[in-house]
Amino acid sequence: MRYGAHRAVREVSFSARGGEVLALLGPNGSGKSSLLRAAAGLLRHEGRVAWDGLAGKGIGFLPQDNGARTALTVLETVLLGRLRALGMRVAEAEVTRAIAALDRLGIAGLAPRLLGELSGGQRQMVFLAQLLCAEPAALLLDEPTSALDLRNQFELLGLLRRLAREHGLLVIVAIHDLNAAAAFADRLAVLREGRLVATGAPDFVLTPRLMAEVYGLEAEVCVSPTGRRVMLPVAALR
Protein backbone atom coordinates (compact mmCIF):
# COMPACT_ATOMS: atom_id res chain seq x y z
CA MET A 1 0.00 0.00 0.00
CA ARG A 2 1.55 3.25 -1.07
CA TYR A 3 0.93 6.93 -0.77
CA GLY A 4 2.92 8.19 -3.75
CA ALA A 5 6.42 6.83 -3.23
CA HIS A 6 5.86 6.09 0.46
CA ARG A 7 5.16 2.42 1.18
CA ALA A 8 2.82 2.40 4.15
CA VAL A 9 2.09 -1.35 4.32
CA ARG A 10 4.27 -4.18 3.04
CA GLU A 11 4.98 -7.80 3.83
CA VAL A 12 1.71 -8.26 5.66
CA SER A 13 -0.06 -11.58 5.45
CA PHE A 14 -2.65 -12.95 7.82
CA SER A 15 -6.03 -14.58 7.94
CA ALA A 16 -8.84 -14.18 10.42
CA ARG A 17 -12.18 -15.87 10.79
CA GLY A 18 -15.70 -15.07 11.88
CA GLY A 19 -16.19 -15.47 15.61
CA GLU A 20 -12.91 -13.90 16.60
CA VAL A 21 -11.63 -10.49 17.59
CA LEU A 22 -8.27 -9.58 16.09
CA ALA A 23 -6.55 -6.53 17.54
CA LEU A 24 -4.24 -4.59 15.25
CA LEU A 25 -1.44 -2.96 17.23
CA GLY A 26 1.57 -0.82 16.43
CA PRO A 27 3.02 2.65 16.97
CA ASN A 28 1.67 5.80 15.31
CA GLY A 29 2.23 5.64 11.58
CA SER A 30 2.90 1.88 11.51
CA GLY A 31 0.14 1.30 8.94
CA LYS A 32 -2.90 0.16 10.94
CA SER A 33 -5.38 2.58 9.37
CA SER A 34 -3.96 2.01 5.91
CA LEU A 35 -4.28 -1.75 6.31
CA LEU A 36 -7.87 -1.49 7.53
CA ARG A 37 -8.83 0.86 4.74
CA ALA A 38 -7.25 -1.41 2.16
CA ALA A 39 -9.03 -4.44 3.65
CA ALA A 40 -12.32 -2.51 3.51
CA GLY A 41 -11.72 -1.86 -0.18
CA LEU A 42 -11.29 1.88 0.29
CA LEU A 43 -7.67 2.15 -0.81
CA ARG A 44 -5.87 0.71 -3.77
CA HIS A 45 -3.24 -1.86 -2.91
CA GLU A 46 -1.09 -4.59 -4.31
CA GLY A 47 -1.48 -8.15 -3.12
CA ARG A 48 -4.77 -9.77 -2.35
CA VAL A 49 -7.58 -9.29 0.14
CA ALA A 50 -10.03 -12.19 0.05
CA TRP A 51 -13.32 -12.27 1.93
CA ASP A 52 -14.91 -15.71 1.99
CA GLY A 53 -18.39 -16.63 3.08
CA LEU A 54 -19.92 -13.20 3.53
CA ALA A 55 -23.23 -14.68 2.29
CA GLY A 56 -24.69 -11.44 1.03
CA LYS A 57 -23.63 -9.52 4.12
CA GLY A 58 -21.32 -6.57 4.00
CA ILE A 59 -18.26 -5.30 5.79
CA GLY A 60 -18.64 -2.43 8.22
CA PHE A 61 -15.78 0.06 8.48
CA LEU A 62 -15.53 2.61 11.28
CA PRO A 63 -12.88 5.24 10.51
CA GLN A 64 -11.05 7.19 13.19
CA ASP A 65 -13.31 9.98 14.40
CA ASN A 66 -13.42 12.46 11.55
CA GLY A 67 -15.44 14.99 13.48
CA ALA A 68 -18.41 14.64 11.09
CA ARG A 69 -20.90 17.31 12.10
CA THR A 70 -24.06 17.16 10.06
CA ALA A 71 -27.46 18.57 10.88
CA LEU A 72 -28.91 15.04 11.13
CA THR A 73 -30.23 13.60 14.35
CA VAL A 74 -28.69 10.53 15.90
CA LEU A 75 -31.69 8.40 14.87
CA GLU A 76 -31.47 9.61 11.26
CA THR A 77 -27.74 8.91 11.23
CA VAL A 78 -28.24 5.35 12.43
CA LEU A 79 -31.03 4.78 9.89
CA LEU A 80 -28.54 5.63 7.15
CA GLY A 81 -26.87 2.32 8.01
CA ARG A 82 -29.89 0.71 6.34
CA LEU A 83 -29.84 2.97 3.30
CA ARG A 84 -30.12 0.08 0.89
CA ALA A 85 -33.24 -1.28 2.63
CA LEU A 86 -34.95 2.08 3.14
CA GLY A 87 -37.57 3.47 0.79
CA MET A 88 -38.87 7.02 0.68
CA ARG A 89 -40.99 6.19 3.70
CA VAL A 90 -39.17 4.70 6.64
CA ALA A 91 -40.97 1.63 7.98
CA GLU A 92 -41.64 1.44 11.70
CA ALA A 93 -39.57 -1.74 11.84
CA GLU A 94 -36.53 0.18 10.60
CA VAL A 95 -36.89 2.74 13.37
CA THR A 96 -37.24 -0.07 15.92
CA ARG A 97 -34.10 -1.68 14.53
CA ALA A 98 -32.19 1.60 14.72
CA ILE A 99 -33.29 2.21 18.31
CA ALA A 100 -32.30 -1.36 19.19
CA ALA A 101 -28.81 -0.74 17.78
CA LEU A 102 -28.50 2.42 19.89
CA ASP A 103 -29.84 0.58 22.92
CA ARG A 104 -27.26 -2.13 22.46
CA LEU A 105 -24.59 0.53 22.92
CA GLY A 106 -26.43 2.07 25.85
CA ILE A 107 -27.14 5.34 24.01
CA ALA A 108 -30.83 5.08 23.01
CA GLY A 109 -31.39 8.30 24.97
CA LEU A 110 -29.34 10.18 22.36
CA ALA A 111 -31.77 9.30 19.51
CA PRO A 112 -33.38 12.76 19.10
CA ARG A 113 -30.15 14.74 19.59
CA LEU A 114 -28.26 16.38 16.74
CA LEU A 115 -25.09 14.56 15.74
CA GLY A 116 -23.15 17.80 15.65
CA GLU A 117 -23.95 18.47 19.30
CA LEU A 118 -22.46 15.25 20.63
CA SER A 119 -19.10 14.64 22.23
CA GLY A 120 -16.44 12.80 20.23
CA GLY A 121 -16.99 9.57 22.15
CA GLN A 122 -20.76 9.72 21.78
CA ARG A 123 -20.39 10.34 18.04
CA GLN A 124 -18.15 7.29 17.66
CA MET A 125 -20.78 5.16 19.39
CA VAL A 126 -23.49 6.51 17.06
CA PHE A 127 -21.46 5.56 14.00
CA LEU A 128 -20.90 2.13 15.47
CA ALA A 129 -24.68 1.78 15.97
CA GLN A 130 -25.05 2.75 12.30
CA LEU A 131 -22.72 -0.08 11.32
CA LEU A 132 -24.48 -2.60 13.56
CA CYS A 133 -27.80 -1.64 12.01
CA ALA A 134 -26.51 -2.86 8.65
CA GLU A 135 -25.83 -6.31 10.17
CA PRO A 136 -22.41 -6.81 8.60
CA ALA A 137 -20.46 -10.08 8.59
CA ALA A 138 -17.26 -8.28 9.54
CA LEU A 139 -16.42 -5.11 11.40
CA LEU A 140 -13.21 -3.18 10.76
CA LEU A 141 -12.81 -0.54 13.45
CA ASP A 142 -10.11 2.10 13.57
CA GLU A 143 -9.42 3.07 17.17
CA PRO A 144 -13.08 2.95 18.24
CA THR A 145 -12.18 3.38 21.90
CA SER A 146 -9.81 6.34 21.61
CA ALA A 147 -12.44 8.91 22.65
CA LEU A 148 -14.26 6.73 25.19
CA ASP A 149 -14.10 6.84 28.97
CA LEU A 150 -12.89 3.74 30.77
CA ARG A 151 -16.37 2.34 31.38
CA ASN A 152 -17.42 2.81 27.74
CA GLN A 153 -14.15 1.30 26.51
CA PHE A 154 -14.80 -1.75 28.65
CA GLU A 155 -18.42 -2.02 27.53
CA LEU A 156 -17.64 -1.52 23.85
CA LEU A 157 -14.83 -4.07 23.73
CA GLY A 158 -17.05 -6.51 25.63
CA LEU A 159 -19.84 -5.95 23.12
CA LEU A 160 -17.48 -6.55 20.20
CA ARG A 161 -16.39 -9.81 21.74
CA ARG A 162 -20.01 -10.88 22.27
CA LEU A 163 -20.90 -9.99 18.69
CA ALA A 164 -18.02 -12.14 17.50
CA ARG A 165 -18.90 -15.07 19.76
CA GLU A 166 -22.69 -15.01 19.43
CA HIS A 167 -23.16 -13.87 15.84
CA GLY A 168 -19.98 -15.20 14.27
CA LEU A 169 -18.83 -11.72 13.29
CA LEU A 170 -15.20 -11.14 12.40
CA VAL A 171 -13.97 -8.09 14.29
CA ILE A 172 -10.67 -6.42 13.44
CA VAL A 173 -9.91 -3.50 15.67
CA ALA A 174 -6.96 -1.10 15.58
CA ILE A 175 -6.22 -0.05 19.13
CA HIS A 176 -3.37 1.54 21.10
CA ASP A 177 -4.20 0.16 24.53
CA LEU A 178 -2.21 -3.07 24.67
CA ASN A 179 -3.74 -4.26 27.92
CA ALA A 180 -7.29 -3.70 26.69
CA ALA A 181 -6.38 -5.55 23.50
CA ALA A 182 -4.93 -8.42 25.53
CA ALA A 183 -8.07 -8.60 27.67
CA PHE A 184 -10.60 -8.61 24.84
CA ALA A 185 -8.95 -9.89 21.67
CA ASP A 186 -8.44 -13.51 20.74
CA ARG A 187 -5.40 -12.67 18.68
CA LEU A 188 -3.07 -9.73 18.21
CA ALA A 189 -1.30 -8.61 15.05
CA VAL A 190 1.50 -6.10 15.54
CA LEU A 191 2.72 -3.75 12.81
CA ARG A 192 5.95 -1.82 12.74
CA GLU A 193 6.80 0.48 9.84
CA GLY A 194 4.22 -1.26 7.66
CA ARG A 195 5.43 -4.77 8.37
CA LEU A 196 3.70 -7.45 10.38
CA VAL A 197 6.19 -8.30 13.14
CA ALA A 198 4.15 -10.55 15.43
CA THR A 199 0.83 -12.33 15.46
CA GLY A 200 -0.77 -14.75 17.87
CA ALA A 201 -2.46 -15.06 21.25
CA PRO A 202 -1.96 -12.03 23.54
CA ASP A 203 0.16 -13.88 26.14
CA PHE A 204 2.42 -15.10 23.39
CA VAL A 205 2.78 -11.75 21.60
CA LEU A 206 3.02 -9.26 24.45
CA THR A 207 6.51 -9.68 25.83
CA PRO A 208 9.16 -7.26 27.15
CA ARG A 209 11.13 -8.00 24.01
CA LEU A 210 8.28 -6.90 21.73
CA MET A 211 7.78 -3.78 23.84
CA ALA A 212 11.47 -2.93 23.39
CA GLU A 213 11.61 -3.69 19.67
CA VAL A 214 8.31 -2.16 18.58
CA TYR A 215 7.69 0.62 21.07
CA GLY A 216 11.22 1.35 22.34
CA LEU A 217 10.02 0.84 25.90
CA GLU A 218 11.36 -1.15 28.77
CA ALA A 219 8.34 -2.90 30.25
CA GLU A 220 7.50 -5.25 33.05
CA VAL A 221 4.97 -8.03 32.76
CA CYS A 222 2.78 -8.12 35.85
CA VAL A 223 0.29 -10.85 36.60
CA SER A 224 -2.88 -9.77 38.39
CA PRO A 225 -4.35 -11.84 41.25
CA THR A 226 -6.83 -13.28 38.74
CA GLY A 227 -4.05 -14.32 36.39
CA ARG A 228 -4.28 -11.51 33.83
CA ARG A 229 -1.01 -10.37 32.31
CA VAL A 230 -0.50 -6.63 32.23
CA MET A 231 2.31 -4.77 30.44
CA LEU A 232 3.70 -1.95 32.51
CA PRO A 233 6.06 0.47 30.73
CA VAL A 234 8.86 1.56 33.07
CA ALA A 235 11.34 3.45 30.86
CA ALA A 236 11.84 4.77 27.34
CA LEU A 237 14.81 3.08 25.66
CA ARG A 238 15.57 5.67 23.01
Ligand SMILES: Nc1ncnc2c1ncn2[C@@H]1O[C@H](COP(=O)(O)OP(=O)(O)OP(=O)(O)O)[C@@H](O)[C@H]1O
Ligand atom coordinates in the same frame (compact mmCIF):
# COMPACT_ATOMS: atom_id res chain seq x y z
N1 LIG B 1 -3.13 10.31 3.00
C1 LIG B 1 -1.85 10.04 3.20
N2 LIG B 1 -0.91 10.55 2.39
C2 LIG B 1 0.41 10.28 2.57
N3 LIG B 1 0.88 9.48 3.55
C3 LIG B 1 -0.02 8.95 4.40
C4 LIG B 1 -1.43 9.21 4.28
N4 LIG B 1 -2.06 8.53 5.27
C5 LIG B 1 -1.10 7.90 5.97
N5 LIG B 1 0.13 8.16 5.47
C6 LIG B 1 1.42 7.63 5.96
O1 LIG B 1 1.35 6.20 5.93
C7 LIG B 1 1.95 5.64 7.09
C8 LIG B 1 0.92 4.78 7.81
O2 LIG B 1 -0.12 5.62 8.30
P1 LIG B 1 -1.40 5.01 9.02
O3 LIG B 1 -2.37 6.13 9.20
O4 LIG B 1 -1.84 3.80 8.30
O5 LIG B 1 -0.77 4.59 10.44
P2 LIG B 1 -1.47 4.14 11.80
O6 LIG B 1 -0.73 2.95 12.28
O7 LIG B 1 -2.93 4.00 11.59
O8 LIG B 1 -1.16 5.39 12.73
P3 LIG B 1 -1.96 6.02 14.00
O9 LIG B 1 -1.75 5.03 15.13
O10 LIG B 1 -1.22 7.29 14.24
O11 LIG B 1 -3.37 6.19 13.61
C9 LIG B 1 2.47 6.81 7.91
O12 LIG B 1 3.83 6.98 7.63
C10 LIG B 1 1.66 8.00 7.40
O13 LIG B 1 2.41 9.19 7.51
